[in-house]
Amino acid sequence: xxxxxxxxxxxxxxxxxxxxxxxxxxxxxxxxxxxxxxxxxxxxxxxxxxxxxxxxxxxxxxxxxxxxxxxxxxxxx
Amino acid sequence: xxxxxxxxxxxxxxxxxxxxxxxxxxxxxxxxxxxxxxxxxxxxxxxxxxxxxxxxxxxxxxxxxxxxxxxxxxxxxxxxxxxxxxxxxxxxxxxxxxxxxxxxxxxxxxxxxxxxxxxxxxxxxxxxxxxxxxxxxxxxxxxxxxxxxxxxxxxxxxxxxxxxxxxxxxxxxxxxxxxxxxxxxxxxxxxxxxxxxxxxxxxxxxxxxxxxxxxxxxxxxxxxxxxxxxxxxxxxxxxxxxxxxxxxxxxxxxxxxxxxxxxxxxxxxxxxxxxxxxxxxxxxxxxxxxxxxxxxxxxxxxxxxxxxxxxxxxxxxxxxxxxxxxxxxxxxxxxxxxxxxxxxxxxxxxxxxxxxxxxxxxxxxxxxxxxxxxxxxxxxxxxxxxxxxxxxxxxxxxxxxxxxxxxxxxxxxxxxxxxxxxxxxxxxxxxxxxxxxxxxxxxxxxxxxxxxxxxxxxxxxxxxxxxxxxxxxxxxxxxxx
Numbered sequence: 174x175x176x177x178x179x180x181x182x183x184x185x186x187x188x189x190x191x192x193x194x195x196x197x198x199x200x201x202x203x204x205x206x207x208x209x210x211x212x213x214x215x216x217x218x219x220x221x222x223x224x225x226x227x228x229x230x231x232x233x234x235x236x237x238x239x240x241x242x243x244x245x246x247x248x249x250x
Numbered sequence: 251x252x253x254x255x256x257x258x259x260x261x262x263x264x265x266x267x268x269x270x271x272x273x274x275x276x277x278x279x280x281x282x283x284x285x286x287x288x289x290x291x292x293x294x295x296x297x298x299x300x301x302x303x304x305x306x307x308x309x310x311x312x313x314x315x316x317x318x319x320x321x322x323x324x325x326x327x328x329x330x331x332x333x334x335x336x337x338x339x340x341x342x343x344x345x346x347x348x349x350x351x352x353x354x355x356x357x358x359x360x361x362x363x364x365x366x367x368x369x370x371x372x373x374x375x376x377x378x379x380x381x382x383x384x385x386x387x388x389x390x391x392x393x394x395x396x397x398x399x400x401x402x403x404x405x406x407x408x409x410x411x412x413x414x415x416x417x418x419x420x421x422x423x424x425x426x427x428x429x430x431x432x433x434x435x436x437x438x439x440x441x442x443x444x445x446x447x448x449x450x451x452x453x454x455x456x457x458x459x460x461x462x463x464x465x466x467x468x469x470x471x472x473x474x475x476x477x478x479x480x481x482x483x484x485x486x487x488x489x490x491x492x493x494x495x496x497x498x499x500x501x502x503x504x505x506x507x508x509x510x511x512x513x514x515x516x517x518x519x520x521x522x523x524x525x526x527x528x529x530x531x532x533x534x535x536x537x538x539x540x541x542x543x544x545x546x547x548x549x550x551x552x553x554x555x556x557x558x559x560x561x562x563x564x565x566x567x568x569x570x571x572x573x574x575x576x577x578x579x580x581x582x583x584x585x586x587x588x589x590x591x592x593x594x595x596x597x598x599x600x601x602x603x604x605x606x607x608x609x610x611x612x613x614x615x616x617x618x619x620x621x622x623x624x625x626x627x628x629x630x631x632x633x634x635x636x637x638x639x640x641x642x643x644x645x646x647x648x649x650x651x652x653x654x655x656x657x658x659x660x661x662x663x664x665x666x667x668x669x670x671x672x673x674x675x676x677x678x679x680x681x682x683x684x685x686x687x688x689x690x691x692x693x694x695x696x697x698x699x700x701x702x703x704x705x706x707x708x709x710x711x712x713x714x715x716x717x718x719x720x721x722x723x724x725x726x727x728x729x730x731x
Contacts (some may be wrong), residue, residue, distance in 0.1 A: 197313045201303045204318030208326060209296030215289035215330070231632060 642679030
């Protein structure tokens, strides 16, 4: 991050490099979003007969959407 | 300082709760629930993580580079692997070919297209009717006619009419055979795995027919049939009324098995939730894990029930047994009877002939009828209450290793107290009555003539709750609640 950022650089979390909040929000949300989507698809598979074999591309869509959001956020910043 | 995620402690609490429930209610089978609902663990994890990150962001705290770290993803894959394997092993899986598809769940894509089914075949008076494996519901009714008639509908779930028509043509409904053996075939296997075809059949058969039905998922309702009945299904609710022959059910996962007025021997194997048997004239043999409400009423011949944690044998049941989770209530049964259970509170009243009760954890209340027969009851941990009629003849030995003894019967019973427990003895020239608890109180008292039964007779109207609806189980459950 640039030196002029209004946010003070926080101490890094052990095991994970840290950027300032604005730059990493979408990126940090990406994993949990994918995890939630995976859970929903598997639950639909087990409970509703909506087979995971058919619905797995939703994971790619979520991943792609996150990437786009990340890109737009960085450009805005 | 590192802010740990809430998920790990919550997972620990969840695991603790799971094991606690497992210990308190050993009869509750957790694995089937786990096999089905484990993906919600991932949803919970993801949502918690989302919440945490949004909270950290709004409070201007530093965010981790990745919301879910590499190690956590490895753990997710491990969970998926075990969850999927468990799901497949319990027979729920749709990942494995032809594993079966749950009906009535999420149906977001496509539409249902219905096609009528009608077929007819003349038969003898007592043909064997074979229904080959299918998904859907079947209601089979016996009558006086010498013909097998099928009516109903086939439902195809498809994105468009043309696809549904193709699936319909690919799965012709067939009824074949001669007068003695008639085969009903839905040919659902002929369409691809993703197209869902279900059949709802109303089948009328001669009263003397024998039935051999195979199902993948759906309900069977059988009424007024005199021949033997065999049902073999992966997932099914089964409702039987007025059957004359032997009945054998093998249902891997049943939400309800209900039978009324069955004359022949009845055998049930499998796993499931509720069992409700009433007016059974033959022997009843049940082998499997049933976690819901298990109820028997008016059995004329011996009952033998073997569950994972509970085993019951008795000779006759003019009264009622009710076995909701963690309890065993019985009234009016005829021995020699034996009950062995890991963890239930046991109440047995109005029984004749010998009785043997063995409980690992749980209280025991016994109220034998006159004349008192040989009685043997012991629990490792729990109180025992014995209510004897005032003029009963018995030879009592009641002991506890840790706990109090109280004699509310009076008369000839003496208490010998030891360091932590004691023994109660009393003889009036009758059969041996031995009761023992390792840890718990023992009370012997007089039974009052007007005490209410431990398991009062069911006042529910059987006809009203059973066969009115074609898709019976869901309606029934609502009614029962």
